[in-house]
Amino acid sequence: MNCKVRFAPSPTGFLHIGNARIAVVNYLFAKKNNGRFLLRIDDTDAIRSKKEYEDSIIEDLAWLGIEYDETFRQSERKERYDEIKNNLVADGVLYKCYESQEELEYKRKVSLSKGIPPVYDRHSLTLTDEQKQKFESDGVPSYWRFKLPNKIVSWDDIILGEISYDLNNVSDPVVIKADGTYLYSFSSVVDDSDSGVTHIIRGQDHVTNTAVQIAMFDKISKNKFNAKFAHLSLFVNKDGSQFSKRLGSMNLGDLRKRGIDPMAISNLLATLGSSLDVSSFQNMDDLIEYFDIRKFSANSPKFDIDDVLKLNGKIIRSKPYKDIKKFGLSEDAFEVIKDNIENYNDFKTWKDILKPGYISNYVPNAQGKKLLETAISELENVVELDNESSVKFLERLKSAAGVSGKELYIPLRESLTNMEHGPNITQLFTLFGKKETQRRFASTVLKSKEICR
Secondary structure, eight states, X not given: OOOEEEEOOOSSSOOBHHHHHHHHHHHHHHHHTTOEEEEEEOOOOTTTOOHHXXXXXXXXXXXXXXXXXXXXXXXXXXXXXXXXXXXXXHHTOEEEEOOOHHHHHHHHHHHHHTTSOOOOOOGGGGOOHHHHHHHXXXXXXXXXXXXXXXXXXXXXXXXXXXXXXXXXXXOOOEEEOTTSOBOHHHHHHHHHXXXXXXXXXXXXXXXHHXXXXXXXXXXXXXXXXXXXXXXXXXXXXXXXXXXXXXXXXXXXXXXXXXXXXXXXXXXXXXXXXXXXXXXXXXXXXXXXXXXXXXXXXXXXXXXXHHHHHHHHHHHHHTSXXXXXXXXXXXXHHHHHHGGGOOSTHHHHHHHHHHSTTOOOOOOOOHHHHHHHHHHHHHHTTOSOOOHHXXXXXXXXXXXXXXXXXXXXXXXXXXXXXXXXXXXXXXXXXXXXXXXXXXXXXXXXXXXXXXXXX
């Protein structure tokens, strides 16, 4: 199947995890089906749209490994929107309205008090030419609505199945604001029609928009618009409550700063809400092959940032050393510490710890101090610490000091790394070698003595 999809972010903020999911799913769907991926920048909101946000969105998509086949900005297409507007006005399906926001809110409350849907009453269609001229001469702000047909709109949603909407229960959408700004409901339909988009994949919160836009497509599109729709269920928090990106730093730039691998995000977003198991692929090609939009359901998936963090550690730890070398650790060091790596920022921490001359902040108690002094003494009888001699040294130390378990391991590890938990202690001995291990133990003992004084 050949197809064309679009991802249409508004550059009014940074790309967050919810928007990233739409981008990932659209991209995977397109590439799975030998299709094209269109990046459309929905920047008709001139006040809130900023170049820094657009640049950030493009940077985030590149970081995720998403490559677009074509791109354009809605701000570049005003002449086209004007053309379609004039056609629709001539057809009598676009009409001017003059109600203020307060008037509309009052009508809404009256409808609700009567127990009827708060649908716009099309009062503006009843205005005489004289009344319209009076509004215009008085400088009353006007805006434009699209007149919906009195019919039921249906479509077979790829995810949700058969959906029907009675447009009599929906207000005629506002498509042009009083300041002349074209709204999403209008410009998006024009662009999707002109661009030849075949599949529109977006969030479940757009279902009503879809019903409205299908009616608009019939009037705007020169040819019958046959695009298929897929609406992804929305995230909820891990406790089942409504998802809010404000509950933590969920924009991709901040996740990147936290040392997250982009594949940890893509793997999770490609499967969350589907019957597919969460994967841990190292590249987009494998994820494309695995992806299947037919496996998604209408149930709202739970998004937990901890799932990203866990998957992130798994992906990083399974990388070949050639991908890790740039962080400045030897292959031997990576093998020793990799089970303790959760994100890319951990590499800097470990690089500092493994640097010769490192001094731990650990201050042992009396028992720990005695253990380290015994360790220093026992090391005098060791030629060098390799895999075999490190194990034997630990056994002799355990016997000589008369301690085992955490009383043995914690002081040794904290003296070497400033961490209570971490890599296998004998592997650390081998990695540091006799001289550096002895130096670190000695510096800890010395610090303990200085504090006692």
